[in-house]
Amino acid sequence: MPNTRTIHDAARFGLTIERLCRHLMEEHGDFQQSCLIGIQTGGVQLAQRLYDRLRELGVTGLPFGKLDITFYRDDFRTKAGPLTAHPTEIDFLVEDRRVILVDDVLFSGRTVLSAMTALNHYGRPAGVELLVMVDRRFRRTLPVQANYRGLVVDTLTNEYVDVQWAETHGSDQILLTGS
Template identity: 45%
Template structure:
């Protein structure tokens, strides 16, 4: 089923994130927006477009594949899709805004934090997610910026569909 709140379109959620990021970091120098492969990258690209002209300096953009950093690497059935990372230079001293589609257990974010440190030591990392599945953390990780929080059972699944990848924008809970 599709999330019932029609006022929470994906476009609205991304806009909320952009507003919060511009308000909190609009005057910061050396900001790097890094999307977690795959849908986090698409969301991060949208954020870059919305942040243009709203920040003191244009953020750098990067993408991060975390598959080799996952703690369940050996238990994944089938072959995981390995993407590429593209980080624009060193992250030393930068403010990194890590972007993902859904925050659930926190394990993807843990892997992303580990992967980021291969590119330098940021002065800070902030987490922006389109959807936060509150209450299901396995690790003490929380998002700094959230488009929407949903209450779900642990057995449910939240899918974020994006027009760039899926041909439509939707948040679906199954």
């Protein structure tokens, strides 16, 4: 049976969300030329949490969207069957905006590449920044870096990082599973 341990508990999770929001506020000021887009599915949960906290901190008028990348992936058909698509909900153009692209875990970089390709259908952004809850450095296969990181984790090839949310798992935590 694989070994599982908590590497980020609920208290630290909340502090990390707060730190990421404060960093975004420093970098984006009034957010007038910015938008926040979560990558389905884990990135949407993180983006929603960030969006809600930014609103509590007084940020208004920040466009928020959800981006599905299923058919932009190079592995949308697997041995287990096709991946399940989720709705894309972007009711604004990203043209000339600073896009904050959000995902839960940065691993190989392939998800981010797919998201950037899908994003082109909504306009040409002024810039794209990447925010992730967990950066699994040393496992990248594409030259992708996060602008904002909640946690940096060095993992072995056979280890798995699982970001869990109170809404779906009962508590906010990050688990590391491996041998």
